[in-house]
Amino acid sequence: MKFIRASVLVWSMLPAYAMATGIKSVTLMADDEGEPGETVELFVPSDLQQHFSIKLDELKTGNHKFVVEFWSADTTAGKNIKITEVVSSGLLANTITTRVSLPREWPVGVYRMDVKMDGKSIGTYEYEVAEPDGE
Secondary structure (H helix, E strand, C coil), X not given: CCCCEEEEEEECCCCCCCCCCCEEEEEEEEEECCEEEEEECCECCCCCEEXXXXXXXXXXXXXXXXXXXXXXXXXXXXXXXXXXXXXXXXXXXXXXXXXXXCCCCCCCEEEEEEEEECCXXXXXXXXXECCCCCC
């Protein structure tokens, strides 16, 4: 099922020789005309484009490949369905900025991001898409 477009923007103040050992934090951001907007605790189904800032805990030298996989962990569309993945070979300021989008509303439920470096997992983060309060 190919219905997602994804992209990665990778920023760094260091050369592309960095190694992370884990995820320090993840920030979810609303869409602001295609750019990351205000920070949110969760997304609602009508947030067709979702933005993420993934801060990694430490850097070590080396040339590495980073992959962020997006999964439907447990949603109204199903469980453990891979949505898409985003690949990057660079890392700047130990932060990966990525976004995913759907051409229709997101199914309600729990989603998961798996972050890998050189084919090995360095962390997983779950987030939620829920109906807005009052519905």
